[in-house]
Amino acid sequence: xxxxxxxxxxxxxxxxxxxxxxxxxxxxxxxxxxxxxxxxxxxxxxxxxxxxxxxxxxxxxxxxxxxxxxxxxxxxxxxxxxxxxxxxxxxxxxxxxxxxxxxxxxxxxxxxxxxxxxxxxxxxxxxxxxxxxxxxxxxxxxxxxxxxxxxxxxxxxxxxxxxxxxxxxxxxxxxxxxxxxxxxxxxxxxxxxxxxxxxxxxxxxxxxxxxxxxxxxxxxxxxxx
Numbered sequence: 001x002x003x004x005x006x007x008x009x010x011x012x013x014x015x016x017x018x019x020x021x022x023x024x025x026x027x028x029x030x031x032x033x034x035x036x037x038x039x040x041x042x043x044x045x046x047x048x049x050x051x052x053x054x055x056x057x058x059x060x061x062x063x064x065x066x067x068x069x070x071x072x073x074x075x076x077x078x079x080x081x082x083x084x085x086x087x088x089x090x091x092x093x094x095x096x097x098x099x100x101x102x103x104x105x106x107x108x109x110x111x112x113x114x115x116x117x118x119x120x121x122x123x124x125x126x127x128x129x130x131x132x133x134x135x136x137x138x139x140x141x142x143x144x145x146x147x148x149x150x151x152x153x154x155x156x157x158x159x160x161x162x163x164x165x166x167x168x169x170x171x172x173x174x175x176x177x178x179x180x181x182x183x184x185x186x187x188x189x190x191x192x193x194x195x196x197x198x199x200x201x202x203x204x205x206x207x208x209x210x211x212x213x214x215x216x217x218x219x220x221x222x223x224x225x
Contacts, residue, residue, distance in 0.1 A: 003076070007045045011076070014040050014049045015065040021181050022051060022060045028185045030104040031057070039088045040177035041099045046070045048092055052079035072145075083142055090148025091173060095156070100177030102184045105169040108191035112136075113164035119191055122203035126194075127211040128218035129186045131159025139166040147171070159215065162187040 003011070021038045025031040034057070039050035052066050066077030070093045072086040082088075088101045104110075112119055112134075119134040121127055126134070137154040140146035151171050154163045161183040162172045170187055174180035197203040206214075 016062040019062040030106040037082045086145045087147035090145040098173045100174040100180035102180040106188035127214035131215040137163045137165045
């Protein structure tokens with residue numbers, strides 16, 4: 001496909017952003033070795049920027065980020081795209097409000113996915129960020145868009161920006177790649193806390209009207225204008 005100079009300038013900026021955001025995954029203990037990835041949609045083009053496959057986090061640079069279309073075909077870059085590219089591309093193609101996708105195998109959240117058990121809404125932080133329980137998506141093999149289909153099916157109509165793909169790990173979405181990274185960090189944090197709470201007893205659910213109130217405040221009032 002033809003990439004205009006305007007889009008090429010945008011891609012250079014997004015490559016730098018996505019490369020920098022990858023550093024947040026090991027910094028927050030969400031990945032090991034070369035696992036995990038961050039991607040971002042390229043505004044104004046049916047393209048995404050994502051990490052190349054099998055590259056160590058300390059070797060990630062803006063220059064080695066790769067660009068694909070929304071069918072996961074390589075458009076620009078010297079390396080093969082992440083093995084999860086087809087899943088990311090499917091999400092962008094079918095969820096136009098999503099501009100960032102993250103995948104991790106963070107320990108506690110992935111343990112919940114191994115049990116195929118949603119993380120219940122028993123903490124105000126879960127209500128704030130996820131608007132209810134963090135759902136479980138179906139099992140799907142890596143390599144095509146099957147995982148993407150599971151993500152879209154599970155999160156469509158759901159307030160959660162995170163899904164626990166069964167026996168696999170966490171995928172998060174966001175209005176930006178940074179928002180998707182934040183959701184991945186918070187997903188692991190609450191997964192750990194709820195796991196510990198269950199070792200001590202039975203966590204108490206938050207009433208739905210309180211969940212709604214907390215979610216609305218955090219999404220619309222919290223932080224700086």
